[in-house]
Amino acid sequence: MNKQLRKAVIAGNWKMNLLPAEAAALVEQLKPMAAGANCDVVLCAPFVDLQAAAAAAAGSNLKIGAQNCHWAASGAFTGEVSAQMLKEIGAEYVIVGHSERRTLFGDTNETVAKRTRAALDAGLTVILCVGEYLEQRQQNITVEVVRTQTKIGLAGVSADELSRIIIAYEPVWAIGTGLTATAAQANEVNKAIRDLLAELYGRDAADGAVIQYGGSMNAANAAELLAQPDVDGGLIGGASLKAADFAAIVRAASEG
Numbered sequence: 001m002n003k004q005l006r007k008a009v010i011a012g013n014w015k016m017n018l019l020p021a022e023a024a025a026l027v028e029q030l031k032p033m034a035a036g037a038n039c040d041v042v043l044c045a046p047f048v049d050l051q052a053a054a055a056a057a058a059g060s061n062l063k064i065g066a067q068n069c070h071w072a073a074s075g076a077f078t079g080e081v082s083a084q085m086l087k088e089i090g091a092e093y094v095i096v097g098h099s100e101r102r103t104l105f106g107d108t109n110e111t112v113a114k115r116t117r118a119a120l121d122a123g124l125t126v127i128l129c130v131g132e133y134l135e136q137r138q139q140n141i142t143v144e145v146v147r148t149q150t151k152i153g154l155a156g157v158s159a160d161e162l163s164r165i166i167i168a169y170e171p172v173w174a175i176g177t178g179l180t181a182t183a184a185q186a187n188e189v190n191k192a193i194r195d196l197l198a199e200l201y202g203r204d205a206a207d208g209a210v211i212q213y214g215g216s217m218n219a220a221n222a223a224e225l226l227a228q229p230d231v232d233g234g235l236i237g238g239a240s241l242k243a244a245d246f247a248a249i250v251r252a253a254s255e256g
Ligand code: 13P
Pocket: 013, 098, 170, 174, 175, 176, 177, 178, 214, 215, 216, 217, 235, 236, 237, 238, 239
């Protein structure tokens, strides 16, 4: 209903794929497509690819993002990367709380909130990921789980800062499995997230917020998902590694 208030954001999450030269080559391939896109296009690269990806994307409509950041500004955190470091190297976005970080690397709602805070302080836009496990969907607690993840993840985020927050609803059972939420399932949860944002920040702020869907989105199913009133873009894993497939998703978003 208020979809015209929002510009869709299509973000590729390359995960742990592509060497720096491969990342730069994929950016080059995507540039012509991005020039005509009627949506924002973000590529979230591994840390070591950021410099090459940002250099290749310079002067184009493509924006570069990272896939995680630490919450401290600096210090004795061996192996970690700060939000300011990401900003300095050319990232404008950062994914926070991806289910792979939560499941495999111990991220919790509380650490996600700290990373979100640090990213905003560094001037980055945050793609905050939420989503339920299959058992939670089967127990009919999807909305409750996602509301809790969103609410805690946003603790300390002001209404003004909400314009630099993208929520990505990614059901864990749909990630990398080829199982996609139906358009109705995706829209139902995205709408529940928007209703929570309205409770927290007011209806106008909620209506302006970008809420993506992610989980096996591809060239074939993107148009239907992106046509949903509360689906404002996608966070794409596997299909973002193939230029033609990713371009088709960007086209679907430009039209949807
Ligand atoms: P797939 O598109 O490969 O299912 O991955 C989704 C995802 O995790 C994006 O962050």
